[in-house]
Amino acid sequence: MLRTLILRVENRPGALARITGLFSARGINIESLTVARTEDPTLSHMTIVVDLDDVALEKLVKLLDRLVDVVTVTVVDTREAVERELLLLKVRQEPGQKLELLKEAELFRARVVDVAPHSYVLEVTGDEDKLEAFIRVFEKYGILEVVRSGKVALARG
Amino acid sequence: MKRMKGTEIFVECLRREGVEVIFGHPGGAILPIYDRLYDAEIRHILMRHEQAAAHAADGYARASGRVGVAMATSGPGATNLVTGIASAFMDSVPMVVFTGQVPSTLIGTDAFQEADVVGITRPCTKHNYLVLRTEDLARTIREAFYLARTGRPGPVLVDLPKDIQLSECEFEYPEQVHLRGYRPVLDGDREAIRRAAVAILEAERPVIYAGGGVIASDGAEELRRLAEIGRIPVATTLMGLGGFPTEHPLSLGMLGMHGSWYANTAISRCDLLIALGVRFDDRVTGKLSEFAPTARKIHVDIDPAEINKNVRVDIPIVGDVRRVLSVLNAEMEGLVSTHGTAAWVRKRQQWLAQIAEWKRTYPFRYEYDERVIKPQWVIEEIARITQGEAILTTDVGQHQMWAAQYYRFKHPRTWITSGGLGAMGFGLPAAIGAWFARRDRPVIAICGDGSFQMTMQELAVVAEHRIPVKVVILNNFFLGMVRQWQQIFYNGRYAASDLRVSPDYAKIAEAYGLRGHTVRRPEELVGLLEQTLLASEPVILDVQVAAEENVYPMVPPGAAITEMILGPLETTAVADSKESIA
Ligand SMILES: Cc1ncc(C[n+]2csc(CCOP(=O)(O)OP(=O)(O)O)c2C)c(N)n1
Ligand SMILES: [Mg+2]
Numbered sequence: 115m116l117r118t119l120i121l122r123v124e125n126r127p128g129a130l131a132r133i134t135g136l137f138s139a140r141g142i143n144i145e146s147l148t149v150a151r152t153e154d155p156t157l158s159h160m161t162i163v164v165d166l167d168d169v170a171l172e173k174l175v176k177l178l179d180r181l182v183d184v185v186t187v188t189v190v191d192t193r194e195a196v197e198r199e200l201l202l203l204k205v206r207q208e209p210g211q212k213l214e215l216l217k218e219a220e221l222f223r224a225r226v227v228d229v230a231p232h233s234y235v236l237e238v239t240g241d242e243d244k245l246e247a248f249i250r251v252f253e254k255y256g257i258l259e260v261v262r263s264g265k266v267a268l269a270r271g
Numbered sequence: 272m273k274r275m276k277g278t279e280i281f282v283e284c285l286r287r288e289g290v291e292v293i294f295g296h297p298g299g300a301i302l303p304i305y306d307r308l309y310d311a312e313i314r315h316i317l318m319r320h321e322q323a324a325a326h327a328a329d330g331y332a333r334a335s336g337r338v339g340v341a342m343a344t345s346g347p348g349a350t351n352l353v354t355g356i357a358s359a360f361m362d363s364v365p366m367v368v369f370t371g372q373v374p375s376t377l378i379g380t381d382a383f384q385e386a387d388v389v390g391i392t393r394p395c396t397k398h399n400y401l402v403l404r405t406e407d408l409a410r411t412i413r414e415a416f417y418l419a420r421t422g423r424p425g426p427v428l429v430d431l432p433k434d435i436q437l438s439e440c441e442f443e444y445p446e447q448v449h450l451r452g453y454r455p456v457l458d459g460d461r462e463a464i465r466r467a468a469v470a471i472l473e474a475e476r477p478v479i480y481a482g483g484g485v486i487a488s489d490g491a492e493e494l495r496r497l498a499e500i501g502r503i504p505v506a507t508t509l510m511g512l513g514g515f516p517t518e519h520p521l522s523l524g525m526l527g528m529h530g531s532w533y534a535n536t537a538i539s540r541c542d543l544l545i546a547l548g549v550r551f552d553d554r555v556t557g558k559l560s561e562f563a564p565t566a567r568k569i570h571v572d573i574d575p576a577e578i579n580k581n582v583r584v585d586i587p588i589v590g591d592v593r594r595v596l597s598v599l600n601a602e603m604e605g606l607v608s609t610h611g612t613a614a615w616v617r618k619r620q621q622w623l624a625q626i627a628e629w630k631r632t633y634p635f636r637y638e639y640d641e642r643v644i645k646p647q648w649v650i651e652e653i654a655r656i657t658q659g660e661a662i663l664t665t666d667v668g669q670h671q672m673w674a675a676q677y678y679r680f681k682h683p684r685t686w687i688t689s690g691g692l693g694a695m696g697f698g699l700p701a702a703i704g705a706w707f708a709r710r711d712r713p714v715i716a717i718c719g720d721g722s723f724q725m726t727m728q729e730l731a732v733v734a735e736h737r738i739p740v741k742v743v744i745l746n747n748f749f750l751g752m753v754r755q756w757q758q759i760f761y762n763g764r765y766a767a768s769d770l771r772v773s774p775d776y777a778k779i780a781e782a783y784g785l786r787g788h789t790v791r792r793p794e795e796l797v798g799l800l801e802q803t804l805l806a807s808e809p810v811i812l813d814v815q816v817a818a819e820e821n822v823y824p825m826v827p828p829g830a831a832i833t834e835m836i837l838g839p840l841e842t843t844a845v846a847d848s849k850e851s852i853a
Contacts, residue, residue: 124452127401128389135393176576182398182418185452 116145117171118197118267121160121178122185125151129158129183136177142166146199146264157185161267190269192241200239200263201248202227206256207234215255222248233258275442277405277435278307281369284412285313287444290340292707294318294327294700296351298344300384301371303436316707316736319728321348323700325355326689326726329364330704333687334662336489338419339704342369346384349430350391354694356426357395361691362510363487365424367415368396375403375432388430397425405438410445417448422455423574424487455573459590459598467545467569467586468602472610474543474567476622477503480526480555483510483690484548484572490593491515491683494547497596500603502619503545504626506534508555509675511548513686517659517679523626524635527555528826529672533629535824535832538563546570548592551581552691553828561831571595635676636838637820644793646670646745646816650677652797653715653743656804661713662687662705666698666722668752670745672822674717685712696725702740703732713741713805720746720770730783733809741804742811744776747818755821759836780811787811 123129130149137144145163152159166174171189178187203224207215219226219236222244228235238248242265249260275283281304285293292314297305308315318324321343328339339359343352349370359366373382389401398418400411408431415427471477485494485507491514498505498521505515506526515522523534538544544566549555556562559581568584570577571592578587588595607615637647650673653661659681665671665688680686687705689697702716723744733740753768780787786808790796796814803810823838 128393128399131390132393139394173576173580176578180574180576182450182453 115167116163116165118190118195118265119162119164119175119178119187120190120195120267120269121162121187122152123149123158123160124183124185125156125158126183132181132183133160133178136174136181137164140174142170142174146262148264148266159266161265163265188269190267195267195269197241197265197267198239199241199245199265200237201245202261203236203238203249203252204233204258204260205236205252206258207232208255211255218251222251224248272441272443274439276439277408277431277437278303280405280408280440280442281412281431281436282307282311282313283442284409284444285340288338288412288416290338292316292331293340293342294324294331294704295342296321296324296344296348298348298371298384300345300373300433301342301348301369301431301436303433304342304369304371304431316703316732318700318703319731320726321351322354322696323703323726323729323732325352325359325366325368326694326697326700327704327707328366328368329355329359329362330664330687330701331708332359332364332366332704333486333701334684334705335708336684337365337708338416339364339366340369341366344371344384345373345388346386349386349388353391353395354692356392356428358689358692358694358697359426360395360397362689363424363483364426365419366426367412367419368426368428370428370430371436372401372430372432374434376434378432388428392428395426396428397423399428399430401430402432402435405435405440408435409442413445414448414450418450418453422453456575456589457573457591457594459571459588459595461598463586463588464595464599465602467588468599468606470543470567470569470586471501471503471545471603472606475618476541477501477543477545478523478537478541478563479503479505479545479547480508480538480549481505481511481514481547482508482549484592485511485514486683488548488573488591488593489683490548490591490596493593493596493600495519496600497603500600500607502615502623504537504623506530506538508549508552508690509688510690512675513680513683516681518681525675527552527832528557528828529676529822529824530555530832531635531676532633532824532835532837533626535826535835536629537626539831539833541566544568546584547596548572550577556581557826557830557832557834561833633824633837638839640817641793643817644790644796644814646673646747646820647677648793649743649745649796649800649814649816650674650717652800653717653804654679656800657713657715659685661685661715661804662702662709663715663717664688664698664701664705665717666719667693667695668719668722668750669747669755669820669822670717670719670751672752673745676822695719695722698722699726699729699733699740699742702742703729703738706738706740714739715741715743715804718742718744719751720744720748720773720776721750723776724773727779730780730785730811734783734785737809739807739809741809744811744813746773746776746813746815747820748773748815749818751820752822754819758819758821759825760827776811776813785809785811787813789813789815791815
């Protein structure tokens with residue numbers, strides 16, 4: 115089951131390696147990972163998505179918490195957190211389909227961020243479900259490339 | 272504030288930490304610090320290999336309860352330290368390790384003797400640092416010592432580029448440590464402790480399973496009180512030896528793979544397991560599903576990550592073992608007095624009688640032989656002569672297990688062994704470190720012939736400082752523990768475990784200017800041990816023992832701890848008593 119972890123981490127060299135080392139040493143795959151500075155420049159915010167059961171997750175959280183560089187670690191589910199991901203999609207653009215394509219992009223509040231003779235790059239943000247739906251809708255035009263930022267999450271309230 | 276060079280800051284910070292001795296080996300990238308140490312008060316002991324420097328710091332730390340310090344140069348010096356660091360990490364030993372590094376401007380250029388030491392040691396340190404500004408040096412050293420000794424202790428490494436050692440900055444000693452991501456919990460939850468006390472009161476057949484956390488927290492006295500108030504038998508792990516006196520009537524000795532039959536049997540039959548400062552290691556538990564299968568479980572440990580790691584427990588208590596036990600003991604005293612001491616004694620009578628019977632059924636036993644020295648006998652004699660007052664260090668293998676089984680432990684911090692990592696070559700350097708910590712006790716290194724050859728160059732250190740350690744090599748001309756496994760699990764095919772071609776260890780001692788003796792016949796042993804063990808001189812004893820003796824009992828890997836392979840003497844006795852238990 116996919117689980118989302120939110121970490122607040124010292125913004126120092128080696129902190130990320132120490133954290134990812136815990137995963138790799140146990141053969142746990144990281145589904146997605148984002149790191150960036152927060153309102154406090156000495157702290158990084160990290161969102162990690164993993165596929166683990168409850169027991170394995172509990173152990174992992176304790177190990178993360180044990181690291182000196184990890185200030186806080188929480189497991190969140192979709193109800194407790196706002197989750198967003200940014201997706202860029204390069205799609206084939208055939209002459210007769212332009213209007214329809216743009217209309218469908220509009221439905222997702224996607225923006226065109228690059229226009230080339232035979233392709234567009236669309237940018238869209240949203241949660242997992244929305245991004246999946248977005249990809250499905252554009253499949254029919256011919257997807258050339260998709261890149262996702264990985265999820266960022268922030269606890270509600 | 273005063274302007275100081277990095278090297279001066281280094282020495283000043285160590286002085287403030289109360290460091291008396293550093294075990295190390297120099298090289299280009301750490302020379303500025305060595306130059307400063309040349310006329311500093313802190314002693315430096317030149318070990319002959321960096322692995323030994325780390326093991327010596329480990330031995331020093333465990334014997335004293337203080338932080339051990341090891342030091343080496345960049346690149347090969349630092350990589351040589353890794354085994355010692357990993358061993359200290361597995362055994363939660365407080366240690367600070369300093370390594371020189373190429374100048375910060377050269378880092379990442381594959382410079383001469385450059386190695387990514389913080390990268391290499393990240394998984395085997397509690398924390399590590401690469402210092403990139405001299406301004407950060409004092410704070411980093413302060414944090415390193417603080418991290419090493421607090422919470423669950425462990426090794427912390429500080430990597431020091433050469434230019435950082437040489438530059439100057441304003442020096443201000445950081446009195447306080449601020450680490451917002453590090454808050455060890457020392458005091459256990461009161462409510463959980465109360466529940467634990469009630470569980471002990473209700474239990475018919477409780478057993479204490481005590482480990483290294485008892486020693487690390489200086490909790491042996493509180494453990495003894497708990498055992499006596501609650502009338503609870505105590506089994507210790509390899510790391511917990513010395514935490515409870517072997518000769519105490521409530522002692523079950525060591526449990527686990529080579530533990531006593533009665534300890535493992537008691538664990539399997541108990542209805543309450545009180546786990547103190549332990550981590551349910553596979554060498555202890557055997558097959559997990561059959562480890563204390565019917566027992567409720569209390570687990571006290573300072574590291575929350577140990578709770579429910581291998582075994583789900585009913586009453587988890589996160590905290591320092593000694594502190595938790597002192598509260599628990601007060602609670603227990605209250606309960607016992609309400610309950611009435613007589614009723615309490617009656618309640619435990621049956622269980623303790625049962626255990627006494629098990630202890631008689633199958634004590635640790637071996638067949639004495641007049642023609643050849645039995646290794647177990649050597650340990651028994653050492654225990655008799657030293658009266659359990661010595662500090663024992665060991666290498667890894669059969670001799671280590673015999674020492675654990677046959678020595679009569681009296682005091683915490685007198686048993687120093689590489690438990691978790693099991694690093695051969697640990698014994699001699701650890702003994703050197705232990706002697707610098709405790710000059711008031713005899714220090715004896717129980718070595719294997721195979722292990723000794725991994726760090727025997729440290730005899731030079733023994734000779735240089737006339738360190739009165741006694742090295743007892745239980746020489747079976749084999750990598751004995753490997754040979755034992757090959758005999759039992761690989762049809763006696765002794766692949767690469769034969770050490771028949773070995774040096775003459777007495778002559779090696781002589782070559783270093785030390786006294787060495789070879790002992791082959793049983794009738795020579797006792798006299799020689801009596802003459803040498805308590806002498807004020809270093810001695811190396813090559814005790815040639817029965818070559819194909821095995822360590823029993825033995826739980827095959829992966830089996831339940833009751834499925835012990837028993838020695839040739841015991842098979843029938845135990846089979847009989849098993850029926851009577853069933
Ligand atoms: C550094 C290292 N290498 C290999 C091993 C695997 N090993 C465990 S015990 C042992 C044999 C040790 O032989 P010796 O020191 O003679 O002790 P004995 O078992 O004969 O008492 C070996 C090779 C180890 N524990 N450590
Ligand atoms: Mg041997």
